[in-house]
Amino acid sequence: MDISGAVAFVTGGSGGLGSRICTLLSDEGVCVAIGFHHGEERAEEVKQRIEAAGGSAFTIQVDQTDPHSIESAVSKIVTDQRSLDIVVNNAAIASGGHSIELGDLDAFTPAIWDEMMAVNVKGPYLVTRAAASHLRVSKWGRVVNIGSTLGHGDWYQDRIFAPSKAAVIPLTRFLAAALAPDVTVNCVAPGLMVETALGGGGPKPGADNEVYDMWQNRAALKSFTEIDDVASQVIYLCKSSTITGQSIGIDAGVHFH
Template identity: 30%
Template sequence: MDLKDKAALVTGGGTGIGRAASLALAKKGAVVIANYSRSAADAEETVRLIHSEGGRAIAIQADVSQEQEVRAMVDAAVQHFGTVDLLVNNASITRHIPMEDLESVTGDIWDALFDVNVKGMFYCARAVAPYMKKQQQGAIINLGSIAGQTGLGSSLPYAVSKAAVHGLTKSLARALAPDIRVNCIVPGAVATRWWEGREEQMNLLAPHLPLQRISTPEDIAAMINATLEQEAMTGQIITVDCGQTL
């Protein structure tokens, strides 16, 4: 798929992988809708950076865990650009809880992580699907995590939520075929603000990876673009982790 002039909705588009994906899509000629929940200034900076390079972008606020906010966001995007051709389901949250500390994992934490990380991705996919089906083409990328493959992550509920994202990807790929392709990019450690306060831990990890480096948001964005462009692939779980899971 040629990304030029396609309308791309990127959730969590203000920071980290979301910003890198927004910028990379804009460089391919896509028009970008940078979604944010609370990071308004960051999302507006993403838009400013795209505009400075001659691209087109807007920022739209919505909490993806709230179905009505998602539908309002997609309606606003369609009013601006006529449709939504591409969706990058990037918005995710976590809670840092030692894996062995089961007692700290409350029902509220389970609900919060699944509401954003799993149900939010479903709400966004469902809201854009009619527009993609109308055009008989569209592509969705869900952001998973190696935590969903290894069971080890920032917390037990986070790892389980990302395993659910991988399952959601396969189910949506079946449900939305043949018009809409759905794939999942699975990063390992990525140098984003998620490591804030734990940078030393991140730097200690790098030499032990086969490629001896930590992935950048731009690494993940490049794979997002490549997967959006690949028209012969759906339902795939694609790991980009500098060999972390080898």
Template identity: 30%
Template sequence: MTSVLIAGGASGIGAATAARLRATGADVHVADINPAGAAEVVRAQAHHPGSGTAGYCDLSTADGPGQAVAEALDAHGRLDAVVFCAGLLVETELPGFTVAEWDRTMALNLRAPFLMAQAAAPALAASPHGRVVLTGSTAAFRGGGGSFAYAASKGGLVALTRSLAVAMGPDGTCVTCVCPGWIDTPFNDPYWQRVGGREGALDALRSRIPLGEQGRPEDVADVIAFLVSPGSRYLTGQAVVVDGGLLAS
């Protein structure tokens, strides 16, 4: 049975991934700054095989990622995979974008995944199929008029994935980055607010996506489930785009 730590699993893609992995029988620990939401995700999947635990963790702090790893190990006795889904999206026009917004974004979106992989490395090396899956974005490959720190952090995450893959590969750990496009979750609310509202912009967005619609969190969770599975044993250092064809258009 696989033991997985999901960082930022109280909602959106993280919650969908927790549900998907619990359904396969995995033991899952959900670490989130929203402990009530994390606990509800675990409770809702109690009918599945495997066990679920949840804990409070501020992943944007220097100690938070290591704390989450330690709690996952305490809860389940081992760690086979880390899935980092936590993230921050700040949407501010260029003249008003602040240093504080930049630093908050980088602390959670880029520093925290590195610290979590670093803390988890020994446990993952002891697993027969150690996995790290980071959550990037198509923002790593295309610009956005107000998401400066977000886009920069996700571009950095793709580069970090490659470096971690090189460092952790000799121990048998595969490191990948899943890069969602437009997934219909409240995470995108700052963008809708910046452009004047969801309804006015949604039709234009859909017209740019070859499959004609936003994705669902489950669309990304299904890909993550493969990336943490033994079947992905020869896939590492790669960014896997899940965007309905947006980048191809």
């Protein structure tokens, strides 16, 4: 399916994965709204790179824990661009700046739980809800959520973000059922992307990082998740007309699903 001329809203568009998704969407002829919360400078850099390559993009600030902020961002996109066809729910947090030992429920307070759920689960729900009526207009709207391979198996479940990121998968199914037949909703569930903030952002493999070594040894392909594999899958789901309610794990064979 040709998606050129479409308008897309990518939350967390200034990050490592988000910026790559924005770039690939632009390569398909899509006008991209680069959503950011605090990373305005990074978002502007993504915009400039897209425009330098001949694409169309603009930045927009949004707090995806705040329904009013979300509704304002969506309204501005639709007012300025006259449509909204694609939503990529990419923004998320891994720890929220909290350092918690594995399995320490006392340290994993209700306030931290609420924060993780508000950003990683409620956020995609609120963004999709605000965009739903606009996505339905063209009869081919697309939503792609970014979840985690943690939702596909029983390993690595002791991380504090595991419940929230894994919950994106059943959220995807719920939204797919609610928005059918006019909008497809799917999920891409990456494994460890070492180049991103969610993956730790460094040190790089081979730098005596026990977690990285453990992940690589567990993977059937003995490698990490490539950002381009994830971003390209997002584009594929935007272009497909007969896939909905699915979660596709990309983790180099840590989990078979």
